[in-house]
Amino acid sequence: MxxxxxxxxxxxxxxxxxxxxxxxxxxxxxxxxxWRRPGLDGIDVRLAEIFGFSREGTFIELGGNDGLQYSNTLLLERELGWRGVLIEGVPELAAEALRNRPKAIVVCAAVTAETDFGIVAMNDLDLVSTISGAPGRVCVATTTLSTVIDNVMNGSAPDFLIIDVEGFEMDVFAGLDLTRHKPRWMLVETKNEETITSLLHPKGYELIEKLSHHDYLYRLGNYDLTP
Missing domain, CATH: 1.10.1200 (Non-ribosomal Peptide Synthetase Peptidyl Carrier Protein; Chain A)
Structure with missing residues (x-):
């Protein structure tokens, strides 16, 4: 049956x-x-539980990879009807994400403190990418997270923001105007939790849970996604 x-x-x-x-x-x-769970260490399932299996939220996943491997938004999108944006700086991976996640908006750019266009060092091993023969340097657009939110999400901050940029978290936050754009939840991969917490706490964010060795979940105030 x-x-x-x-x-x-x-x-x-x-x-x-x-x-x-x-x-x-x-x-x-x-x-x-x-589907088969792509999230590393079961993080995607834990997030769905924390969110109370809430439906139809919005997300930005920075470090979108190919849209499948280790994605912590695929479950939310396919099973719970969430919609959002994948940001990936490696063009080959961004193209794969576009094919793999047709319901998501895919942005191919390196997110930094400023919007520009130039040569950005992209080491595929550092980014946990698996492109055969990927160049050490590629020419990609650079943009800020607030610019993406303004241009792609009409200025509305997502319910959930994932930052997985292999050590460049502070550059990303430098380009996020938290006076205008405050995601309700943030999952940050970092080896410097104290620095990130010190940055976010004055902005109203609370560290809710450590989901893996380097993944930390923050919530804005008492915001709750549960039905």
Missing amino acids: ALKQWIRDTFGGYRVRRVKSIRTQLSCKFDIGP
Whole structure:
């Protein structure tokens, strides 16, 4: 018997939206369903749990890779109807992300403290990329996170921001105007948690949970995504 039909028969009267939420929770718990969890260390599933399996949120994933490998937004997008932006500085990976994630907006750029165009050092090993023969230096646009939010998201900060830039977190934050753009949740990969926390705490963010050895989840005030 199909899972959705079983839920309808068991919990009769539930709306389809509720059915999908239950299906997603079961899929996450038992690792079933048409997708396979790409998130490293089960972070994507933990995020879905923390967000209460909330549906139809918005995200920006900085360090989008190919849109599949180790993505912490794929589950949110495919199973919970979230929409958002993938930012990837390696052109080959950005092209793959465009193919792999047709529902997402893909931005090929290096996010820094200023918007410009120039030569940016892109070491594929440092970026945990796996492009065969990737050049050490590529010519890509550089932009700020606030510029992306203004131009791609009409100035509205996402519910969830992921920053995974292999040590360049402070450059990214230098280009994010937190007086205008305040994501509700932020997941930051960093080896300098104290520095990031010291930066974000005065802006109203609280460190909620350490999700892996270097991944830290911050929440703005008492904001909650749970239904």
